[in-house]
Amino acid sequence: MKGTEDEQIQKGSEYSQHQRFFKLALRVGIVVLVALVIVAGFLAARTLGFGAFAPSHTSTGTPIPGSNLFYIQASPPWGRVSVDGQVLKQVPDSGTGKPLQLSQGTHLVEWSAPPFLMQRCTVIVPSQAVADSCTGGGTNTVQPEPGAWTITFSESLDTLPNVQRSMLVQATQSLLNSFQATTIVQPGERFVNLQASQHIDMASQPLEATESFQLDTNPNSSSLCASFVLGMSCEANSDCHLLCDPIYDVPISQAGIKGWDVYVVMRTSWTYTTMNGQLIARSQPDGSDSGGTEYLLLLFITWDGANWHVTSKPGTDGQSVYIAPLNPVDPPCVVAQYKTQGDRMFSVVNPGNTAQTVNWHFVTGSNPAQGCLAVATLPSTNPVTPTSSRLAGAYCLYRFGVLLAANNLAHRYWPQLPMADAYEQDLASHLATLIASQ
Numbered sequence: 001m002k003g004t005e006d007e008q009i010q011k012g013s014e015y016s017q018h019q020r021f022f023k024l025a026l027r028v029g030i031v032v033l034v035a036l037v038i039v040a041g042f043l044a045a046r047t048l049g050f051g052a053f054a055p056s057h058t059s060t061g062t063p064i065p066g067s068n069l070f071y072i073q074a075s076p077p078w079g080r081v082s083v084d085g086q087v088l089k090q091v092p093d094s095g096t097g098k099p100l101q102l103s104q105g106t107h108l109v110e111w112s113a114p115p116f117l118m119q120r121c122t123v124i125v126p127s128q129a130v131a132d133s134c135t136g137g138g139t140n141t142v143q144p145e146p147g148a149w150t151i152t153f154s155e156s157l158d159t160l161p162n163v164q165r166s167m168l169v170q171a172t173q174s175l176l177n178s179f180q181a182t183t184i185v186q187p188g189e190r191f192v193n194l195q196a197s198q199h200i201d202m203a204s205q206p207l208e209a210t211e212s213f214q215l216d217t218n219p220n221s222s223s224l225c226a227s228f229v230l231g232m233s234c235e236a237n238s239d240c241h242l243l244c245d246p247i248y249d250v251p252i253s254q255a256g257i258k259g260w261d262v263y264v265v266m267r268t269s270w271t272y273t274t275m276n277g278q279l280i281a282r283s284q285p286d287g288s289d290s291g292g293t294e295y296l297l298l299l300f301i302t303w304d305g306a307n308w309h310v311t312s313k314p315g316t317d318g319q320s321v322y323i324a325p326l327n328p329v330d331p332p333c334v335v336a337q338y339k340t341q342g343d344r345m346f347s348v349v350n351p352g353n354t355a356q357t358v359n360w361h362f363v364t365g366s367n368p369a370q371g372c373l374a375v376a377t378l379p380s381t382n383p384v385t386p387t388s389s390r391l392a393g394a395y396c397l398y399r400f401g402v403l404l405a406a407n408n409l410a411h412r413y414w415p416q417l418p419m420a421d422a423y424e425q426d427l428a429s430h431l432a433t434l435i436a437s438q
Contacts, residue, residue, distance in 0.1 A: 070148060072091050077259075080111075084108055168310075181370075188202065207280060223267065260302070263299070270285075270401065298328045333372035340398075362374050374397075397420055403417060404420040406427075
C-alpha cells in the first residue's frame, strides 16, 4: 500500500516538473515571437514605399541618425509644400544638401499643385517610418537616404479632376495630330506591310502614305512598350500611360521651374492607298514587328491657370528641367531614336578597329511623313563646330518603318542596312541641312 502511495507521489512530482517546463517553454516562445515580429516590422518599415510605412511610437533611447531629417521632391514643380500648415519657401530637395529638420512629434506634410488634387503624408519624429496615411491618389513615397528620409510626391492623370484630365488628354492628342501628314511612296521604295513577306513590301507604283499618332492612356493596354532611355520603361516610377516623370539626375522640384516634363505613351501607324484611293494597307505599325509596339515620348507641359499647353520642345526661361543628353525628339522621330540610339548595334562603331561611341542627332522636315534623319557622328577631335560635325556624319533615314543607310559612311558602319536609292539619299541630304537651323 505504501509503495503504491510513493509511486503516486513520484508521478505527481514528474507531472509538476513537466508542467513547469511546458509553461517556461511557452513563455520563452512568446518572447521570441514578439521579438521576431518587432524585427520584421522594423525591416518592413525600412523597405516599403508608397506611404505604407508603419510608424515607430517609441521615443526612448537614442534616435536613429537622420530620423528627424527629410528631403522632399515634388513634380510638377509649380506646386507648394507645407508642413503643419506653414508653406515652405524652398523645397528641401537632395540637391540643396540641406534637409528639413523636424521636431519630435507628429507632422502633416502637404503637397498642392493645382489643378491636381492635394496629397498628404503624416510623419512621426523620431522616425524610422512614416504613418500609413499618405493620401491623394498620386505617387507618394518615403524612402531612406543616407542621413535622411526622402518624401516624393508625383502627379499623374489619376490625380486630376475629370474635367482637367479630359482637357490635358485633348491638348496632348492635339499636339500629336499636328504631326499627322501624307507623302508619296515612290516606286521601288520599301514600306512596312504586315501582309508582305518579312513584313516589308516594295511599291510597284506611287502610293499615298499617311502617318498618324495616337496617345494611349489605358493602363491596362496589352501592347508592348519601348523606350531608348536606359532604365526607363512604361512602368517606371508609375504607369506612363497616365503620364510619368523622366529619370533625371537632378531634383525635379527646382525653384522657378514652371514646366512639367513628362513621358507619354503613343503609337504610330501608317495607311497606304493608291493615287486613285484604293486601300493597300491600313494602320500598319511604324516598324516591321507585328506586336503593335508603343513608345515613350518626352513632352513639356505648362498650366496657365485656365488651359494646358503641350509641346515636344523643351521650354526656355525656366520653363523646364530638361537635360540635353535625353535628346527629346518630335513624334515622327521617336521610333527612329529607339531603333538607333537604343540599339547597341548602332551605338558603337569600329573605324580603324578602334571601338568608338556614336553620338546621334535626329531631324525631320516640314512634312514629317517624309521621314526622320538620324545623323551619327563620332566624338570629334577636330576644331569644327557641332553643326559641321553633325553634317559630316553617317546618315540613316527612317522612312515608312524601314531604316536605311543614306550615305556611304552609314553603309560602311552598318553594312547590314539596306542602301537608300538616289531619291532617298537626296531627301536625307536635304534634311541634314535643316540641322543648321536648330
